[in-house]
Amino acid sequence: MRPHSPTAIAAHTDLLRLLREDDAAQITGAPFLERRGNRAYWYETLRIGTTVRKRYIGEDTAETAALVARARELAATRAERAAHRSRLIRILRAEGFLSPDRTTGALLNAMARTGVFRLGGTLVGTHAFRHYEGELGIAIPFDQAAQTDDLDIAQFERLSLALDDHVDEPLSDTFRDLSFAPVPTLDGTAVWRWKQSGTDSLVEFLTPSFRPEEDIRDLPALGVSAQSLHYLNYLIAEPIKAAALYRSGVLIQIPRPERFAIHKLIVADRRRGGPDQIKSRKDRAQAAFLIRILSEDRPEDLREAWEDARSRGTRWQARIDASLARMPDTAALLAAL
Secondary structure, eight states, X not given: OOBOOHHHHHHHHHHHXXXXXXXXXXXXXXXXXXXXXXXXXXXXXXXXXXXXXXXXXXXXXXXXXXXXXXXHHHHHTHHHHHHHXXXXXXXXXXXXXXXXXXHHHHHHHHXXXXXXTTTTOEEESHHHHTTHHHHHTBOOOHHHHOOOSEEEEEOOHHHHHHSOOOOSSOHHHHHHHTTEEEOOOTTSSOOOEEEETTSOOEEEEEEEOOSSSOOEEEETTTTEEEEEETTHHHHHSSOEEEEEOSTTOEEEEEOOHHHHHHHHHHHHHHHHTTTOHHHHHHHHHHHHHHHHHHHXXXXXXXXXXXXXXXXXXXXXXXXXXXXXXXXXXXXXXXXXX
């Protein structure tokens, strides 16, 4: 493992802070809190012509509340912060931080601009894994972080229904502008994948399945359909913000690293018996890498995620144990928590 330098870690921390502030600077309407049970959520009221729109800001936390209170102040210094972010990104690239390729960067930027991550969309898969080096302060080995052609976005169906908000422009238009065309399903009634013309690049939308079947579901907030998958609910619970090093930075959302690591053990076993043997090995490698770091730096977080997954039933335990049977060093680290 190669730790990033204190300079790089400080630059990344500043970049993420500035991106969060810039997100708050987008607030131009009248903010208000909406309570639902024991939780509260920030919205703003926007008047567009004769129409009044309710725009979702985020769940009520001390950080969100503070940013909402500073929205006007932050809007006045947006240009200065953008220039500062560009300088920080140059530092991070010089320090060896991973950057997305042009296609991935453009996709992340477009989805952030239209509100995908604001509305609870979470980047998953290898593209999410690549962003843990900032969160953990460790350089990601190239063989585990090699670019993939698939960019996967996950969102809870129930959240998508409950938000009472939607992306600022149709994602179909966004993808068309980037030369992505829809890949129709067999029945032709729903679209959850887009493929770029002339390349193998894919954008896919996913959502947790709480039913026996893994079927296609609608995500109204994003205006797309999604492939539902078992075990995904565990992965995307309580996601965190991350900074993508594209242009002057893009604020995205990724799973917590400890949940990502344990979920990879499950996914690796699901793929083991099929045609995705290479992906299964990559899943195990990513899980082993994160578990090694987390067992040293964040053992409490890793233990909590580990116990949470195993408490969900025998099928979860069987998937995890099957992968760990091939990973004795990783199994030993988890047993010692």
